[in-house]
Amino acid sequence: MTGFLRRRAITSLLPLVAVLLGVFFLARLTGDPANLYLPVSATPEQRQQFIEQNGLDDSVWAQMGDYLWGILHLDFGESLRTGESAATMALRAFPATLQLAFSTMLIAVVGAVIIGSWAAYRPNSIADRISSFLSMTAASVPDFWFAIIGVWIFAVGLGWLPTSGVTGGMASWVLPVATLVIRPLGVLTQVVRGAMVSALSAPYVRLARSKGAGDLRVVTHHALRNAAAPALTVAGDLMVGLVNGAVVVETIFGWPGIGKLMIDSILGRDFAVLQACVLLTAVSIFVLNILIDIGYALLDARVREKVSA
Amino acid sequence: MTAVLEAPSESRVSSQVALWRLLLRDWVATGAALVLAFVALVAAFGPMFVGDEAAQQNLLDANAEPFRLSDGWLNVLGTDALGRSVLARLIVASRTTLSVAVPAVLLSLVIGSLIGMWAGYHRGRRETVVMRIADIILSFPSLLMAVVVLYIFSPSSANLILVLAITRIPIYLRTARAESAELQSRLFVDAARTFGTRSSAIIFRHVLPIVLPTLLTVATLDFCFVMLSESSLSFLGIGIQPPSVSWGLMVAQGRTYLQTAWWLSFFPGLAIVVTTVSATILASWARLATDPAQRWRLTLPRGRRGRRAIRRAAEKALTPEVQ
Numbered sequence: 001m002t003g004f005l006r007r008r009a010i011t012s013l014l015p016l017v018a019v020l021l022g023v024f025f026l027a028r029l030t031g032d033p034a035n036l037y038l039p040v041s042a043t044p045e046q047r048q049q050f051i052e053q054n055g056l057d058d059s060v061w062a063q064m065g066d067y068l069w070g071i072l073h074l075d076f077g078e079s080l081r082t083g084e085s086a087a088t089m090a091l092r093a094f095p096a097t098l099q100l101a102f103s104t105m106l107i108a109v110v111g112a113v114i115i116g117s118w119a120a121y122r123p124n125s126i127a128d129r130i131s132s133f134l135s136m137t138a139a140s141v142p143d144f145w146f147a148i149i150g151v152w153i154f155a156v157g158l159g160w161l162p163t164s165g166v167t168g169g170m171a172s173w174v175l176p177v178a179t180l181v182i183r184p185l186g187v188l189t190q191v192v193r194g195a196m197v198s199a200l201s202a203p204y205v206r207l208a209r210s211k212g213a214g215d216l217r218v219v220t221h222h223a224l225r226n227a228a229a230p231a232l233t234v235a236g237d238l239m240v241g242l243v244n245g246a247v248v249v250e251t252i253f254g255w256p257g258i259g260k261l262m263i264d265s266i267l268g269r270d271f272a273v274l275q276a277c278v279l280l281t282a283v284s285i286f287v288l289n290i291l292i293d294i295g296y297a298l299l300d301a302r303v304r305e306k307v308s309a
Numbered sequence: 310m311t312a313v314l315e316a317p318s319e320s321r322v323s324s325q326v327a328l329w330r331l332l333l334r335d336w337v338a339t340g341a342a343l344v345l346a347f348v349a350l351v352a353a354f355g356p357m358f359v360g361d362e363a364a365q366q367n368l369l370d371a372n373a374e375p376f377r378l379s380d381g382w383l384n385v386l387g388t389d390a391l392g393r394s395v396l397a398r399l400i401v402a403s404r405t406t407l408s409v410a411v412p413a414v415l416l417s418l419v420i421g422s423l424i425g426m427w428a429g430y431h432r433g434r435r436e437t438v439v440m441r442i443a444d445i446i447l448s449f450p451s452l453l454m455a456v457v458v459l460y461i462f463s464p465s466s467a468n469l470i471l472v473l474a475i476t477r478i479p480i481y482l483r484t485a486r487a488e489s490a491e492l493q494s495r496l497f498v499d500a501a502r503t504f505g506t507r508s509s510a511i512i513f514r515h516v517l518p519i520v521l522p523t524l525l526t527v528a529t530l531d532f533c534f535v536m537l538s539e540s541s542l543s544f545l546g547i548g549i550q551p552p553s554v555s556w557g558l559m560v561a562q563g564r565t566y567l568q569t570a571w572w573l574s575f576f577p578g579l580a581i582v583v584t585t586v587s588a589t590i591l592a593s594w595a596r597l598a599t600d601p602a603q604r605w606r607l608t609l610p611r612g613r614r615g616r617r618a619i620r621r622a623a624e625k626a627l628t629p630e631v632q
Contacts, residue, residue, distance in 0.1 A: 014441060014445070015444045015445045015447075018445040019445070022445075132593075133337070133590075136586060136590055136593065137586050139589060140533045140582065140585035140588070141582050141585075141586075142537050142540050142541065142557070142560075142578060142582070142585075143541075144540070144541060144544045144557075144560065144561075145560055145578030148560065148567065148574050148578070149578070152567050152568075152571055152574075190593075247541075247545070248541050248544065248545065263456065263545070
């Protein structure tokens with residue numbers, strides 16, 4: 001198992017490093033921060049001082065060296081806007097995104113398993129066709145539109161829920177989570193349904209039935225376990241998308257998460273914060289991918305054997 | 310020899326006819342195909358008729374409510390804050406939206422499939438390098454990449470297409486590679502290789518025809534994703550820029566008037582939903598129709614009588630097994 005994890009970790013490290021370097025260069029290309037932060041009337045001396053203070057006069061390679069050296073010491077420099085440590089800002093925003101992502105994923109997985117298994121139980125029945133149509137619709141609704149319509153109906157029209165922010169207690173969670181859950185729920189339901197249809201027609205299910213297993217037991221103990229692998233892959237991809245920051249939803253609802261911080265720091269040419277954010281999400285995706293691999297091994301005896309071999 | 314060569318082309322024609330028949334049998338899929346065809350026609354020819362009306366302001370008739378025919382059929386979906394017809398703007402925006410989504414999908418489809426088939430056919434080091442690059446693109450937050458690239462080069466349609474295409478290439482690359490890696494060990498590929506066929510010819514003549522249906526299905530589904538990405542970017546203000554107008558941008562512009570004029574955001578969003586849902590339905594139908602192991606599901610008789618017939622047949626077939 002440890003050998004398998006080590007191999008996986010090494011192959012996943014390459015994208016991590018590429019993302020780091022990519023963000024460094026892309027961020028440098030978006031324009032000179034000296035022009036952005038200083039007023040037009042700034043004297044050349046002021047400009048020179050600003051550039052020297054922030055190390056912008058070094059060569060790109062020297063700046064990159066500083067940057068990589070800083071990463072090894074978990075030092076990303078200070079935010080150009082607030083003067084705060086970039087790492088602190090990113091770490092402060094991250095829990096908000098993680099909470100949103102985990103609660104969304106939990107609801108999506110539970111909902112998808114129930115609806116998907118129910119639809120797959122009788123393929124092509126009315127229930128199956130309705131749930132298929134709804135899950136397809138859900139998978140293709142633009143989230144920003146859904147968020148706006150939700151705000152219009154429930155916040156502006158009925159006044160039940162706050163329009164944005166996180167201070168409103170549980171009520172402020174409803175609209176962001178509901179908006180985020182739609183797409184994963186639709187996609188996952190389709191995957192679970194597809195996998196369950198083939199699992200329920202497999203020989204081991206017929207064997208279980210012939211030995212007298214009830215409907216519920218067949219679905220939960222025999223079919224679901226075998227249908228879980230494809231669902232796990234898709235759920236992992238969706239989770240990566242959520243951890244990356246639900247930029248649109250966080251912007252609309254004023255959610256103080258990592259996606260909003262990233263967009264703000266791009267707009268404000270705040271390199272240090274941007275790099276800290278991207279590194280944080282890249283590392284957590286790296287960890288997430290390894291967790292998914294472990295999940296595979298736990299689910300599938302064939303993978304487990306390959307791992308230990 | 311000629312007879313042998315002609316036989317497959319005949320069967321291809323008849324299989325196309327069978328596909329059409331299968332499509333017509335499934336009314337949901339037929340409806341989805343008709344919607345997509347309608348949207349494509351509107352995008353192609355609509356702006357010719359209403360192009361001027363979409364830009365024409367009429368401040369006396371600003372924020373007019375929808376579903377009233379009193380001031381002409383063009384204002385049937387209401388007017389915006391400058392008195393421009395929402396319907397005319399929707400029609401003009403459909404061209405912008407499709408002219409970003411379709412080229413982006415085609416570009417990523419062609420590039421991704423070619424590289425993927427090449428990598429899967431040759432395996433070895435070429436495959437490893439290509440797959441690592443795909444991993445890197447995939448692990449890069451795609452919206453972030455779009456934002457950064459669009460800030461460096463101005464957010465024009467061409468750049469938008471390029472960014473969307475690059476972020477979607479890995480999807481086709483992975484699909485094409487997996488299928489072609491499996492196919493290259495098959496007997497008919499071996500046979501072609503033994504006769505000295507060049508690898509490019511094998512890829513185009515023997516691998517591509519088998520992989521193509523899967524790739525086209527993925528592309529139909531991806532059309533959805535690209536359309537949603539474009540509208541999200543336009544919504545955030547870094548996609549299509551005014552005075553051009555796309556559906557996503559219309560939703561964003563209408564957001565400010567949500568309390569007074571809900572129709573400004575609602576209808577463009579509805580247009581996006583109808584188009585993307587149709588594409589998803591057609592893709593899921595195509596996945597069944599092009600898969601020989603699943604195609605029978607589409608040929609089942611529909612309606613109450615058909616279902617009863619199936620149940621009777623199934624009961625008959627299952628009875629001995631139960632005993």
